Amino acid sequence: MRNGLVIVFDETSKIDKEVLKKPCFNKKVKICLVKNGNVQNILDLLYKFKEQSDCDISILDLKKQKKEMLAIKAGARFLSNNEELGLILYSKNISFLKQKIFKKISKLNIKDFLKKETDQRVLFRKLYDLQQVVNYE
Template sequence: MNIGIIIIFHNNEEDIDTKVFAQQLDYANNIEFCLVNNASKDNTYQLLKEIKDTRMTNVSIIDIKKFKSDVAAVRAGARYLSNQFTLKSIGYVSTNLINIKCNGLSGLIKSISENRKEIIGCNIEALERQETKLTLFKSLFSVIDYLKKIKVENQFLNLQYLSKF
């Protein structure tokens, strides 16, 4: 079962190590990544394009020209993923809402890859508790919330979620 993960970037040039990040994305099997550049004023978009240009088949990039809220950026990524792929679950992460300075983006991707089945399990449980069928946007889930819920035993356990959608 494939899942989609939307990662929102805004002025994260200094946080992106293209080589390491691309390696982690390459190991993420059965996960479609949608990297959304939310009107960065630095070279974030160029770095994301470099990652995509390393022949990443599971990576898509969206460039939002005018800054939007994280919710709007997530919606743009969700629309793209739902139109391009048949995915059972779509999650999101905003790099501006987590502490990536200490652990790096590659640690986030590693956490998602290693815990893919558990993340899907959490999402299935949440969807089964719903009495009515949710729309695409209401069925999106926070990857960080699920990682915290399953008590991931790695460097991302200490993430501090600064705010919620």
């Protein structure tokens, strides 16, 4: 079972163009790039990244600016509607797009991270902050 990754971009996002120039080639991680708000230059960069990468990348274009967590949830719903995923991770920092990170994400097991809460909706029990998971050992 593959894992998903949601990365949110808005007008305050500092995009490292050097990271976007390096294509991604990991097929075990499904990526959803969320453009939050009306920022056309970010959308153009995201499409260039998608074209030069060999990953399973989707771009979700939210026309109106939403709160960060709502944009993350929209990306998680978008990923989960297309296929069954193990974990869904999210980040607002694009510097995490490095091959070592993708290898670590692809090896994660959902059983290690399942939350014990039963009052949340099932989809969001599998949604975790990438920075917490990467530093989790």
